[in-house]
Amino acid sequence: MSDGPETVSLGEFTFECGESIPELEVAYETYGEFTGDNAVLVCHALTGSAHVAGGRRRTDTAGQAHAWWDDIVGPGKAVDTTEYYVVCANVPGSCYGSSGPPTVDPETGEPWGTAFPAVTVGDWTRAQRRLLDHLGVPNLHSVVGGSVGGMNVLEWAKRHPDHLDRAVVVAAAARLDAQCLALDAIAQRAITTDPNWAGGDYYGDDPPTQGLALARQIGHVMYLSKSSMEDKFGRRSAGMDAGRDSFEMDPAAGFFPYREVESYLDYQGEKFAQRFDANAYLYLTRAMDNYDLASGYDGDADALAAFDGEALLVSFTGDWHFTVEQSEALAEAFRATEAAVAHHVVDSEHGHDAFLVEPDRVGPPVADFLESGVAGKAVSDTAEGDEGDEFAPVHNSLFSN
Incomplete structure (x- = not known):
């Protein structure tokens, strides 16, 4: 497992808002060994950090920055670090090591504060691409993320469709709704x-x-x-x-x-x-509020048209932040491009928190998809949540295909 975050300077960076900073620093952690075709990028949620794994188990989202997905990422876990080379980077604009409002403006010697340029999910994706170039990772086996991290995954499929084979979007949507x-x-x-x-x-x-x-x-x-x-x-x-x-x-x-x-x-x-x-x-x-997958395109399917890999959408019935219906709309957008897609619905009462607090429900379909894609099998979710009673195609959901 990672010994802790490292920070790399990626040089001058111009944000989508048009403003630049002289040095973009990105905090990141890596886990496992890179073999050339086994890299998995994990995108953190709103207040997460690069420290995705390697710490004691946490069940409260207030502490998620401390090994925030430790039940999913690690040796023998869903994102198995004995098989995959896992990279997780803190996004620009955050406060966990990457450049953002609390970091120092080298020209003034004072924290940037609100003089720091506005950031977008697209900026996060571009910064991650630069980091991977620095690490010598040209292509990704998969990009995995939950919540706004799932939006980050969608941006990868839209912006760098040839750089990833599989996209895993957990508890996310193409955009926020008005509520x-x-x-x-x-x-x-x-x-x-x-x-x-x-x-x-x-x-x-x-x-x-x-x-x-x-x-x-x-x-x-x-x-x-x-x-x-x-x-x-x-x-x-x-x-x-x-x-x-x-x-x-x-x-x-x-x-x-x-x-x-x-x-x-x-x-x-x-x-x-x-x-x-x-x-x-x-x-x-x-950045999350502003995100719209269809921005610059005729619709979500058009935005994803160049992606010819496979996609897994995971949604939760009790989640009203990013709903099952929004995930299904994403699945339909992928289907419209003839991409191989699976939508796995978890029957859960935990709301949006489910992707963090129910690893036993999230891990099996994610692990199965990383290994076998949409052709694989995964433990099915039932109303009672009995794990292991039966195996069903990973795309079993509340919807018929």
């Missing part, structure tokens, strides 16, 4: 209206932790399903001794119970604000 755009807009406003944000120039001072914590709370609501929230919290009180220490409350609040769901959100928001950068969160959410 998710609206919630992201509220989260962004929570940060920029925090007085400590100071126009993005808060480095060295008190950061906008309350605004960032509120933004992350909105994110957590998006990541959970209605039924999972009901099962996990219901309307239960957190207890008479529980406090509302994270945010200032109105005097009347003391008359009413502090509920478990509030306590959970306060804890997750506060924890996240201690490890992430507010400007980076703004940059990354805007």
Whole structure:
């Protein structure tokens, strides 16, 4: 496994917004040995890092930057590092080692802050291509990613169709819908209206932790399903001794119970604000909001027309952030190009978090597809989630082909 992240300077980089920085630094980790045709690029989700594996198991998404997919990537796991050479890079605009708002502008010696150029998913893909060139990896066996990392995978299929054989898109879509755009807009406003944000120039001072914590709370609501929230919290009180220490409350609040769901959100928001950068969160959410697979093309199928490899879409029934229907629309776009595609639907109540917290449901179809493509077999998902009872084609889903 990787001993930890490395950082490489990839020279001057011009972003799609037209602005440039003199040196693009990218933090990355590699796992396994490269044999020429076994490279797998893993694209992280919104607040993930290059550290995809090699740490203790984590089940909370607030801590996902620490070996965030350790149950999927590693020796003998779905993305088996004894067979594949795995690369994971922190995307530009983030705060985990790659160039972004918290890193230093070499011309001023101060953090870039909001002077850092706007970033796009396309910029992430271009930076990853440069990194792979640096590593001597011309082509990829597969690109794998979940959530906005799945959008990153789609951009690879669109932008570099001849550079990958198999695309694995987990819990993602061709674009965000209006509801998710609206919630992201509220989260962004929570940060920029925090007085400590100071126009993005808060480095060295008190950061906008309350605004960032509120933004992350909105994110957590998006990541959970209605039924999972009901099962996990219901309307239960957190207890008479529980406090509302994270945010200032109105005097009347003391008359009413502090509920478990509030306590959970306060804890997750506060924890996240201690490890992430507010400007980076703004940059990354805007990159996700902006992404549209069809941009510059006549539609999704046209954007994917040059890709002649194989694709696996994995979706989750309880996910309303990126829905089963959105994954099926992607599958239809691939089918329209006559690409070999499979859509594997997991019956899950965990919402969007399922791709992180249900490795036993995600791993088998991914491992099978990496090995055998759409012609393979994978453990089927049932309503009860019984693993190993039967084997079915990986493309078994709620839809008929």
